[in-house]
Amino acid sequence: xxxxxxIISVAPMVDKTDRYFRNFVRMINKDVLLYxxxxxxxxVLNGDLERVLGxxxxxxxxSLQIAATNPKEAYEAIKIxxxxxxxxxxxxxxxxxxxxxxxxxxACLMAFPELVLEIIEAIKKATKKPVTIKHRIGIDGxxxxxxxxxxxxxxxxxxxxxxxxxxxxxxxxxxTIHARIxxxxxxxxxxxxxxxxxxxxxxxxxxxxxxNLQIEINGGIKTVEEIExxxxxxxxxxxxxxxxxxxxxxxxxxxxxxxxxxxxxxEEMVEKILIYVEKMEKNNERPHLFLRHTQGLFHNVxxxxxxxxxxxxxxxxxxxxxxxxxxxxxxxxxxxx
Numbered sequence: 630x631x632x633x634x635x636i637i638s639v640a641p642m643v644d645k646t647d648r649y650f651r652n653f654v655r656m657i658n659k660d661v662l663l664y665x666x667x668x669x670x671x672x673v674l675n676g677d678l679e680r681v682l683g684x685x686x687x688x689x690x691x692s693l694q695i696a697a698t699n700p701k702e703a704y705e706a707i708k709i710x711x712x713x714x715x716x717x718x719x720x721x722x723x724x725x726x727x728x729x730x731x732x733x734x735x736a737c738l739m740a741f742p743e744l745v746l747e748i749i750e751a752i753k754k755a756t757k758k759p760v761t762i763k764h765r766i767g768i769d770g771x772x773x774x775x776x777x778x779x780x781x782x783x784x785x786x787x788x789x790x791x792x793x794x795x796x797x798x799x800x801x802x803x804x805t806i807h808a809r810i811x812x813x814x815x816x817x818x819x820x821x822x823x824x825x826x827x828x829x830x831x832x833x834x835x836x837x838x839x840x841n842l843q844i845e846i847n848g849g850i851k852t853v854e855e856i857e858x859x860x861x862x863x864x865x866x867x868x869x870x871x872x873x874x875x876x877x878x879x880x881x882x883x884x885x886x887x888x889x890x891x892x893x894x895x896e897e898m899v900e901k902i903l904i905y906v907e908k909m910e911k912n913n914e915r916p917h918l919f920l921r922h923t924q925g926l927f928h929n930v931x932x933x934x935x936x937x938x939x940x941x942x943x944x945x946x947x948x949x950x951x952x953x954x955x956x957x958x959x960x961x962x963x964x965x966x
Contacts, residue, residue, distance in 0.1 A: 640869030
C-alpha cells in the first residue's frame with residue numbers, strides 16, 4: 630500500500646502499539662503510518678508467528694520494526710516476515726533500555742555503525758520493501774558498551790553525522806531520528822523520553838546538509854501546530870505517547886493529506902468500538918485487550934472519568950463489554966457524558 634506524504638506516523642511503543650491499538654487508530658485515521666511494537670529477530674525466529682507478526686488488512690500502511698544483533702539473524706527474520714506483507718521494514722537503533730543494549734540491540738548499536746550497515750544490507754537482501762531506520766541523535770554508553778569501544782559518549786552533532794555517513798551507503802528510504810541522546814545506564818526508557826534535552830535544531834541542520842535524505846523527526850511532539858512547524862524543516866513527523874494518551878488528535882490530521890472529511894465524533898468512535906468489541910466477544914477474545922488502549926478517548930473533555938471507569942469495569946466484572954458500551958452510548962444520547 631502506498632504510504633502517503635507528508636508522512637505522519639505513530640511511533641512503535643512496547644506494550645502499546647499491538648494490533649488492537651492499531652485497529653483503534655484506524656477507526657480515527659486511515660492515513661497515518663503505523664508501526665508494530667519493537668520485535669526482536671529472535672522472537673520471529675523462535676516465536677508464534679501469528680502472535681508476533683500477524684495484523685489485519687485495515688492496518689495498512691504499516692511498518693515492521695525489527696531489532697537485531699547481527700546480519701544473519703536479521704536476514705532470516707525478515708525472510709520469514711515477508712509472508713506477512715508489511716509495507717516497509719524499520720531497524721531499531723534507538724531503544725535506550727539497558728536490557729536491550731545489553732543484548733547488543735537498540736541504541737547501543739550507534740557505537741557500531743559498520744555493524745548497523747551490515748545489518749541493513751542483510752535486511753535489504755531479504756526484502757524488496759523500503760527499509761528505514763530509527764535512531765537517536767547520540768548515546769551515552771558508559772557502563773554498558775564493551776571495554777573495547779574507544780568512546781562511550783557519542784553525544785555531539787558530529788557523532789551523529791559520522792554515524793549517518795557510514796550507514797547512508799545502504800540507501801535507506803527514511804531516517805527517523807529521536808531528538809534526544811539515549812543514556813544507556815542510569816535512566817530507564819521513560820526517563821530517556823523526558824530527561825535528555827530535545828535538540829530539534831540538529832535534525833533541521835542534518836536535513837539542510839543532506840537534503841537528499843528523507844528525515845523524520847521524533848521526540849516530545851504534542852500538537853498539530855508543532856507538526857506544521859517541523860514539516861517546514863524535515864520530511865516527516867513521528868509521535869508516540871501523545872497519540873496514545875490523546876488519540877483524537879489523529880482526527881485533526883486530514884488537512885495534511887488534503888482530505889475534506891468531517892472529523893469523527895467521540896460518539897461515532899464508541900459506535901465503532903462497540904462493533905469491534907461485539908466481534909471479539911463472538912470470537913471469545915477478551916475485549917479488555919482492545920479497550921485498555923482506548924483510555925484516552927475522552928482526554929481532557931467532559932466524560933473522561935466516566936469512560937475510564939466504565940471500560941475498566943469490563944476487566945474486573947462479568948458484565949459483557951458490549952453491554953457497557955451500549956450504556957455509554959445511551960448516556961451520550963441523553964447528554965449525561
